[in-house]
Every structure is written in C-alpha cells, then in structure tokens.
Amino acid sequence: MSESVGRRAAYWDKQAGTYDKAMEFWDRHLFGDSRFWVCGRARGDVLEVAVGTGRNLALYPDGVRLTGIDWSTGMLAIARERAASLGRQADLRTGDAQALAFPDASFDTVLCALALCAIPDDRRAVTEMARVLRPGGRLLLIDHIAASWRGLRAVQWLYERYTIPAEGEHFRRRPLTHVRDLGFEIEETERFKLGIVERVCARKQG
Numbered sequence: 001m002s003e004s005v006g007r008r009a010a011y012w013d014k015q016a017g018t019y020d021k022a023m024e025f026w027d028r029h030l031f032g033d034s035r036f037w038v039c040g041r042a043r044g045d046v047l048e049v050a051v052g053t054g055r056n057l058a059l060y061p062d063g064v065r066l067t068g069i070d071w072s073t074g075m076l077a078i079a080r081e082r083a084a085s086l087g088r089q090a091d092l093r094t095g096d097a098q099a100l101a102f103p104d105a106s107f108d109t110v111l112c113a114l115a116l117c118a119i120p121d122d123r124r125a126v127t128e129m130a131r132v133l134r135p136g137g138r139l140l141l142i143d144h145i146a147a148s149w150r151g152l153r154a155v156q157w158l159y160e161r162y163t164i165p166a167e168g169e170h171f172r173r174r175p176l177t178h179v180r181d182l183g184f185e186i187e188e189t190e191r192f193k194l195g196i197v198e199r200v201c202a203r204k205q206g
Contacts, residue, residue, distance in 0.1 A: 002011025005096050008168050009071040016074035019053055034199050035059055035113060038140040042200050044108030049097045049129060050115030054079030057088050063071045069095030097125040101133045111140040118168050126178040135206035139184060146172040176200050
C-alpha cells in the first residue's frame with residue numbers, strides 16, 4: 001500500500017465508527033434510493049469497490065456472489081459484522097481501487113457507490129474496474145459530482161480548498177466521463193439534485 005493510500009486508510013479508520021450515522025442523513029436527503037438503484041442491477045460475480053461498512057450488503061439480489069474491497073480495516077470490520085448478521089456470504093478484504101488484485105475479466109458486475117469522490121486517482125480506479133470486468137458485464141456507479149449550475153460549482157470549488165487536503169474529498173469530478181472514454185455502452189444514467197448526484201449503469205463492450 002502506497003504512503004498516500006495508507007494516509008487515506010488511516011483517515012477512514014478513524015471515521016468508521018461514525019460513518020453510518022452520517023450517511024443515514026445524506027442517503028435520506030441527497031442520494032435517495034440510489035443504493036437500491038445500483039445494487040438492484042448487480043448480477044453474477046459482483047465486486048463492490050470501496051465496500052466501506054457494508055451499507056449495501058442487504059440490498060443485493062439473491063444469488064449474487066459478492067466480493068468487496070476497501071482500504072480501511074476499520075470499515076471492513078464493521079462490514080464483516082454486518083454480513084454475518086444478515087447471513088450474507090461475502091469475501092471482504094483489504095484492497096486499493098487504483099490497483100485491484102484480481103485477474104482481468106474476473107467479474108460480471110463491478111459496483112462503486114459514493115467512493116470515487118475520495119479515491120486519489122479516480123480515472124485509474126475506473127480503468128481498473130473496467131479491466132476486471134468481463135466483456136458484456138455491468139459497471140454500476142453512484143456519486144456526487146460537479147453541479148450542473150456554474151454558481152454551485154464555484155461553491156464546490158471553495159469546499160475543495162478544505163476537503164481535498166483534509167479528507168481527500170473531491171466535489172467536482174464526473175466519473176461518467178471516464179466510463180465513456182473507455183468505450184462503455186451507457187445503458188442508463190440519471191442526474192438529479194441540481195446535477196450534484198449521478199448514477200450510471202454501463203456495459204463493457206464485448
């Protein structure tokens with residue numbers, strides 16, 4: 001694990017105990033049913049990148065074979081407890097989204113929910129997700145992104161003066177751009193809340 005990833009992992013270890021409470025607010029007021037939206041489209045062998053505390057574990061359809069990675073051991077400990085309480089079989093392990101430790105074409109679905117905003121190199125992470133996805137497989141993303149209104153993007157820029165150095169949190173990214181650059185077929189995309197939130201369902205060309 002690189003030094004920068006190690007620092008980010010240590011930061012999220014400290015946040016692990018309060019993360020769920022904070023996200024309950026944002027899921028209710030900003031992201032809505034987005035976790036249901038992405039998880040409901042997962043099929044087959046599924047990789048969840050940045051699984052965190054496992055907030056999505058209860059939302060996957062029956063029959064998926066789930067693997068989850070995260071760089072925070074504190075987050076993963078909570079995710080494992082959650083999986084056990086749900087009776088959900090899941091291979092939850094430490095890993096870096098920017099260098100996934102899986103062979104090419106390993107998964108039918110790769111999902112990343114609300115994490116590309118905090119991964120240092122989001123383009124590299126999306127490229128890695130594409131690499132481990134089988135031809136014809138689905139990439140499912142949900143995140144907050146650069147707002148559609150210029151005035152709000154200026155506010156996001158101001159936030160980033162603090163959040164990027166302190167937390168590694170970016171507000172003006174748009175992962176859909178990377179997905180298109182990689183040649184994915186965009187099956188569904190929705191953008192809402194003044195363009196701040198975007199969810200994507202894309203299929204890897206065969």
